[in-house]
Amino acid sequence: MSLVKVPRPTLGERLKRFFMADMFKGMWLTLKYNVGALTDKDSVKGFGIYTEQYPSVRPQVAPRFHGAPRLNMDPETHESLCIACNLCALACPEDCIDVIAMDIEMSVGGKPRKKKVLDEFIFDTSRCMFCALCQEACPTACLELTQEFELATYSRAGFVWNREMLEQGRESRKFEA
Amino acid sequence: MTSTFALFAPPSFLDDLLLRFFGQETVNYVVWPFIQIGAVITLVAVWALYASYLERKISAFMQARLGPMRVGKWGLLQPIADAVKLLTKEDLVPEKADPYIFRYAPYISVAATFITFSVVPFAPNWGVITDVNIGLLLVLAISSVGVLALILAGWSSNSKYALLGGLRSSAQMVSYEVSMGLSLIGGLMFARTLSLSGITTAQASDSVWFILYQPLAFVIFLISGIAENNRAPFDLPEAESELVAGFHTEYSGMRWSLFFMAEYAAMVVVAGVATTVFLGGWYFPGVYRLAGGSNNLYVFLSLVVFIVKMAVLLYLYFWLRWTFPRYRYDQLMDLGWKWMIPASLLNIVWTAVTIFVLQALDGRLDTVESLNRGVNLTGQGKGVAVFMGFAGLFIAALFLAYLNRHSRDFNLKKQRREIKLVDVPKGAPAVARAAADNA
Numbered sequence: 001m002s003l004v005k006v007p008r009p010t011l012g013e014r015l016k017r018f019f020m021a022d023m024f025k026g027m028w029l030t031l032k033y034n035v036g037a038l039t040d041k042d043s044v045k046g047f048g049i050y051t052e053q054y055p056s057v058r059p060q061v062a063p064r065f066h067g068a069p070r071l072n073m074d075p076e077t078h079e080s081l082c083i084a085c086n087l088c089a090l091a092c093p094e095d096c097i098d099v100i101a102m103d104i105e106m107s108v109g110g111k112p113r114k115k116k117v118l119d120e121f122i123f124d125t126s127r128c129m130f131c132a133l134c135q136e137a138c139p140t141a142c143l144e145l146t147q148e149f150e151l152a153t154y155s156r157a158g159f160v161w162n163r164e165m166l167e168q169g170r171e172s173r174k175f176e177a
Numbered sequence: 178m179t180s181t182f183a184l185f186a187p188p189s190f191l192d193d194l195l196l197r198f199f200g201q202e203t204v205n206y207v208v209w210p211f212i213q214i215g216a217v218i219t220l221v222a223v224w225a226l227y228a229s230y231l232e233r234k235i236s237a238f239m240q241a242r243l244g245p246m247r248v249g250k251w252g253l254l255q256p257i258a259d260a261v262k263l264l265t266k267e268d269l270v271p272e273k274a275d276p277y278i279f280r281y282a283p284y285i286s287v288a289a290t291f292i293t294f295s296v297v298p299f300a301p302n303w304g305v306i307t308d309v310n311i312g313l314l315l316v317l318a319i320s321s322v323g324v325l326a327l328i329l330a331g332w333s334s335n336s337k338y339a340l341l342g343g344l345r346s347s348a349q350m351v352s353y354e355v356s357m358g359l360s361l362i363g364g365l366m367f368a369r370t371l372s373l374s375g376i377t378t379a380q381a382s383d384s385v386w387f388i389l390y391q392p393l394a395f396v397i398f399l400i401s402g403i404a405e406n407n408r409a410p411f412d413l414p415e416a417e418s419e420l421v422a423g424f425h426t427e428y429s430g431m432r433w434s435l436f437f438m439a440e441y442a443a444m445v446v447v448a449g450v451a452t453t454v455f456l457g458g459w460y461f462p463g464v465y466r467l468a469g470g471s472n473n474l475y476v477f478l479s480l481v482v483f484i485v486k487m488a489v490l491l492y493l494y495f496w497l498r499w500t501f502p503r504y505r506y507d508q509l510m511d512l513g514w515k516w517m518i519p520a521s522l523l524n525i526v527w528t529a530v531t532i533f534v535l536q537a538l539d540g541r542l543d544t545v546e547s548l549n550r551g552v553n554l555t556g557q558g559k560g561v562a563v564f565m566g567f568a569g570l571f572i573a574a575l576f577l578a579y580l581n582r583h584s585r586d587f588n589l590k591k592q593r594r595e596i597k598l599v600d601v602p603k604g605a606p607a608v609a610r611a612a613a614d615n616a
Binding site for chain 1: 235237238239240241242243246496497499500501574
């Protein structure tokens with residue numbers, strides 16, 4: 001009477017055990033990876049190197065990836081596309097966007113008019129969950145979440161992006177290979 | 178005349194140069210040996226540096242990683258960066274440690290391994306530092322002094338992990354030392370000399386490698402050698418997951434790296450002895466003809482052959498380390514005492530039987546050429562010896578299976594199958610009933 005019913009090994013299993021087949025199987029696997037690392041450069045057969053050399057080789061992120069925010073500008077006039085409509089701030093579930101608008105006096109056809117333009121745009125990336133609802137809410141395709149993923153900074157204040165950072169992109173130190 | 182001690186003259190082109198400055202005897206007995214010693218120590222130190230690089234690279238490749246790539250091309254300067262780091266690190270001695278023993282234990286470890294290089298025949302003629310007629314004994318004796326260093330390091334650290342590591346290593350090394358020494362005897366029975374150069378020439382003159390006569394002994398020697406060097410899968414003394422770092426837990430900086438140097442150098446020693454005794458040392462068929470009468474070229478090519486053979490064995494070390502998990506402690510002792518030592522004893526008996534059979538067959542077939550200097554065999558005799566050698570593998574396996582039939586073995590399935598329920602209380606528990614149903 002045994003605690004666990006284990007089938008008796010067949011002759012093939014016994015022979016495998018006698019010749020230590022599993023040991024050689026394991027060694028064959030590691031050898032395949034070792035040879036593959038030297039010959040199979042792009043891991044075609046699946047035994048090459050999977051590591052990316054990160055700072056010199058940038059990983060390809062998925063097309064649906066959402067990263068650092070950006071405020072797009074008109075490519076010709078270089079004026080902000082933002083019309084300060086505040087829709088993004090309303091759409092944001094995390095409430096991390098602050099749109100600060102100001103009125104400017106201008107004359108349209110000789111008559112004085114007031115126009116609401118963007119003064120400052122505050123985007124708190126530390127609270128952002130990169131859902132891109134703001135991007136979808138934006139009527140002028142101004143606010144966009146790019147594929148840039150290096151968002152680390154040295155302080156909490158660094159996570160709060162202002163208009164200049166959003167338009168020009170944040171200055172970051174890039175390592176050369 | 179048999180001398181107990183032989184030194185070799187330098188190669189002719191160097192001899193002429195050296196004779197300008199020194200006398201003949203000074204060159205042969207002082208200057209040239211010192212040059213050889215310097216070369217070997219430098220090479221072994223460089224190897225110890227680059228072994229860490231190779232280890233990291235090979236482990237990385239086996240795990241589909243890249244390994245060190247930053248310092249220099251392909252990270253080739255990484256060992257130098259490591260050495261600089263280790264040299265500039267603080268040399269810490271724990272407050273409660275025994276300061277003298279703690280400081281000198283690494284030196285014993287390094288010295289013990291480096292002395293053994295003095296008798297390893299790297300090549301014929303001027304490629305040998307010295308040819309002592311007890312060479313193999315010297316290697317075994319001195320390399321077992323290395324255990325002392327580990328015990329002293331573990332003991333003097335005054336730390337429980339270090340002490341446990343030291344004790345483990347001593348137990349392990351003592352048990353595997355036996356099978357390692359015994360497994361070499363089979364080869365010695367064919368070579369009939371303890372001199373390592375003599376063993377190599379015995380194989381060269383017979384044009385055969387002793388691994389063919391002694392496959393069982395080779396396997397035993399390799400396993401015991403790996404265990405002796407505390408390499409995975411037998412790296413219990415420094416088992417990271419249970420003992421922090423074993424005997425060198427408290428060590429830092431250069432003293433720590435001395436232990437590692439000793440470990441990598443000891444690997445070379447074991448690989449060198451395995452090459453000499455089982456793989457024919459510097460002998461490779463056709464090399465003598467390839468050199469075409471030039472003695473220096475012949476020695477150089479032989480040196481290359483020796484290094485290539487050793488490199489294969491050293492790669493095996495890395496390969497095994499990154500393939501197999503660590504043994505449990507009792508399994509390690511089981512393997513040593515219940516499998517390796519009986520197998521090596523059987524190998525001695527089997528080798529004696531082989532030589533007896535060879536002599537007995539000599540009348541019918543033509544097997545033995547002469548027995549004066551080692552066992553010189555004819556073609557037929559070699560065939561018989563090789564057959565007997567490989568038959569020995571199977572006989573040993575059957576013998577060991579018989580010997581250990583009642584002992585705990587590594588087959589957990591078998592253990593589970595054979596657990597008997599004893600003293601099951603009345604109203605048998607659910608587990609027992611289920612088992613009974615199964616049965």
